[in-house]
Amino acid sequence: DGGITQSPKYLFRKEGQNVTLSCEQNLNHDAMYWYRQDPGQGLRLIYYSQIVNDFQKGDIAEGYSVSREKKESFPLTVTSAQKNPTAFYLCASHLAGEGHWTEAFFGQGTRLTVV
Amino acid sequence: AQSVTQLGSHVSVSEGALVLLRCNYSSSVPPYLFWYVQYPNQGLQLLLKYTSAATLVKGINGFEAEFKKSETSFHLTKPSAHMSDAAEYFCAVSGYNNNDMRFGAGTRLTVKP
Numbered sequence: 001d002g003g004i005t006q007s008p009k010y011l012f013r014k015e016g017q018n019v020t021l022s023c024e025q026n027l028n029h030d031a032m033y034w035y036r037q038d039p040g041q042g043l044r045l046i047y048y049s050q051i052v053n054d055f056q057k058g059d060i061a062e063g064y065s066v067s068r069e070k071k072e073s074f075p076l077t078v079t080s081a082q083k084n085p086t087a088f089y090l091c092a093s094h095l096a097g098e099g100h101w102t103e104a105f106f107g108q109g110t111r112l113t114v115v
Numbered sequence: 116a117q118s119v120t121q122l123g124s125h126v127s128v129s130e131g132a133l134v135l136l137r138c139n140y141s142s143s144v145p146p147y148l149f150w151y152v153q154y155p156n157q158g159l160q161l162l163l164k165y166t167s168a169a170t171l172v173k174g175i176n177g178f179e180a181e182f183k184k185s186e187t188s189f190h191l192t193k194p195s196a197h198m199s200d201a202a203e204y205f206c207a208v209s210g211y212n213n214n215d216m217r218f219g220a221g222t223r224l225t226v227k228p
Contacts, residue, residue, distance in 0.1 A: 005159075033216065042123060042205065042220035043159075090158055092216075103149055104207075104216060106158035 002027045007106035012115050013078070013085065021076045021110045024089035030095055031103070032074035036060060037088040049074055077109050078112065086114050117142040117208040129227045134193040136222045138206030141187065142219035147206040149188040150180055159205060165189060176200070201226045
């Protein structure tokens with residue numbers, strides 16, 4: 001079955017550690033996104049990528065990094081520079097390009113907690 | 116750039132009552148508009164989408180939304196609420212070139228028996 005998979009579902013990080021959240025899709029989608037969700041704040045865009053080897057910062061990119069070496073994969077690294085990383089992280093993907101639109105498909109999310 | 120504003124962070128209705136969740140958008144280009152639903156600790160699931168065809172859009176689970184350009188609105192409605200509708204609902208907007216997609220802050224729907 002086609003879909004978008006995030007792993008792990010739960011992740012614990014110690015202060016000062018970098019951690020990487022995985023996002024993989026087999027939908028052949030061009031665009032991939034990372035969102036952060038905090039209670040009462042909805043979804044805030046961290047990074048997005050429209051094509052391989054290219055990505056753009058969203059509204060809250062500081063303290064995060066991404067790569068897009070393969071079309072199927074868009075991992076997010078939460079660095080030690082992110083001072084308040086505890087949140088629910090959502091990855092999404094969709095077909096992109098002018099006149100070629102579909103809705104976004106979401107993974108099940110990764111809940112990151114700093115301990 | 117596009118943006119959406121959802122009016123009301125929390126809406127409570129009785130089972131069987133009308134559900135109305137409000138969304139207003141801002142876009143410099145003709146928008147694509149979406150409503151998503153999220154259940155606890157899960158990802159988002161598409162309810163319906165507007166892509167410049169019919170202004171009244173029907174979605175899953177009996178929900179529908181009407182695109183009103185003059186009011187820059189895309190409110191979500193359901194004639195009769197069910198207990199299983201209790202969840203968080205997000206309105207989203209994107210432009211024709213799919214540069215990025217932006218979400219509202221969400222509205223939590225509670226359904227009382």
